[in-house]
Amino acid sequence: MKVLDIKGIIFDYGGTLDTRGDHWSEVLWQGYEHFGIGVADDEEVEPGVSIHKQAFRDAYVYGERALAVNPIVTPDFHFEDILREKLILELNFLAGKELLETGKDDSEKQAKLGNPGKDADASSSDSSSSDSSSSESLFLSLSDSEIHQIAEDMARYINAKTLALLNENKQVLEHLKQNGYPMVLVSNFYGNINQVLKDAGIDGYFEEVIESAVVGVRKPNPAIFALGVCALDLPASQVLVVGDTYGKDIIPAHKLGCHTLWIKGLQWEEKKVDESIPDGIIKKLSEMEGFLKIS
Numbered sequence: 669m670k671v672l673d674i675k676g677i678i679f680d681y682g683g684t685l686d687t688r689g690d691h692w693s694e695v696l697w698q699g700y701e702h703f704g705i706g707v708a709d710d711e712e713v714e715p716g717v718s719i720h721k722q723a724f725r726d727a728y729v730y731g732e733r734a735l736a737v738n739p740i741v742t743p744d745f746h747f748e749d750i751l752r753e754k755l756i757l758e759l760n761f762l763a764g765k766e767l768l769e770t771g772k773d774d775s776e777k778q779a780k781l782g783n784p785g786k787d788a789d790a791s792s793s794d795s796s797s798s799d800s801s802s803s804e805s806l807f808l809s810l811s812d813s814e815i816h817q818i819a820e821d822m823a824r825y826i827n828a829k830t831l832a833l834l835n836e837n838k839q840v841l842e843h844l845k846q847n848g849y850p851m852v853l854v855s856n857f858y859g860n861i862n863q864v865l866k867d868a869g870i871d872g873y874f875e876e877v878i879e880s881a882v883v884g885v886r887k888p889n890p891a892i893f894a895l896g897v898c899a900l901d902l903p904a905s906q907v908l909v910v911g912d913t914y915g916k917d918i919i920p921a922h923k924l925g926c927h928t929l930w931i932k933g934l935q936w937e938e939k940k941v942d943e944s945i946p947d948g949i950i951k952k953l954s955e956m957e958g959f960l961k962i963s
Contacts, residue, residue: 672927672947672959674908676900677844678893681855683912685837686830688952689933693728699822700724716809719762723806726777731757733770741858746867750858751823759815764807781806834868837953841873847962854896856880856887875899890920897924910956918946929956
């Protein structure tokens with residue numbers, strides 16, 4: 669393990685400080701499993717009650733798109749509020765409810781969940797011979813009030829686990845601060861990151877917070893990391909970027925000339941990448957201290 673000549677640090681937030689490198693879809697899926705809604709692919713779903721992971725992933729994508737283009741999150745939203753709204757959007761998708769406009773193919777994907785055997789039947793020369801179970805709706809049987817209650821309960825459960833990890837990672841930030849490392853946060857977020865940081869008790873550790881919804885630039889554009897480097901008032905070669913997403917954190921920061929550490933957990937998809945590009949790969953935040961001059 670090489671010790672890096674670092675004078676300042678840029679942190680990503682989602683997936684870096686609030687999980688151990690796990691993509692947030694994986695964190696939410698664990699919530700679905702905990703509440704008995706999500707079942708493994710090798711298990712049979714109970715129509716109306718449970719779903720497989722691919723259906724959830726389609727719902728997750730819809731939820732992210734809907735949040736991006738609809739004014740749902742406000743600056744005073746707490747993290748649990750975001751979780752609740754995400755889950756309501758996802759559960760509406762999974763229950764066959766009316767969707768918000770996203771400009772994408774979410775309605776088509778939802779329709780396939782409601783009639784999963786349609787394509788197979790259409791391609792069959794004898795539709796009457798197709799397995800009747802293949803066309804049974806896979807929508808969850810949930811009323812609006814049930815959706816809101818599940819979303820509230822699941823959001824509370826996930827938020828509690830997230831706060832516990834943030835408290836653990838707060839100790840790392842405190843140690844870095846004591847060792848004189850200035851820190852900046854750079855995040856693709858919804859416009860309420862300062863409230864989220866305050867709730868987690870880590871708002872006082874960053875020289876500046878650069879949020880995509882505020883500055884109008886999103887990862888993977890290296891320009892958002894350039895704002896972080898400028899905020900530190902250091903050459904890029906003396907800045908370490910710590911992030912969980914290879915394509916959105918590691919590559920653009922590397923192109924800018926920064927050092928990088930990849931906190932690698934469960935990914936959205938497993939792609940073969942050049943693992944020699946980051947200066948190191950870690951499994952939890954505290955491991956980054958091994959790459960720094962820490963007393």
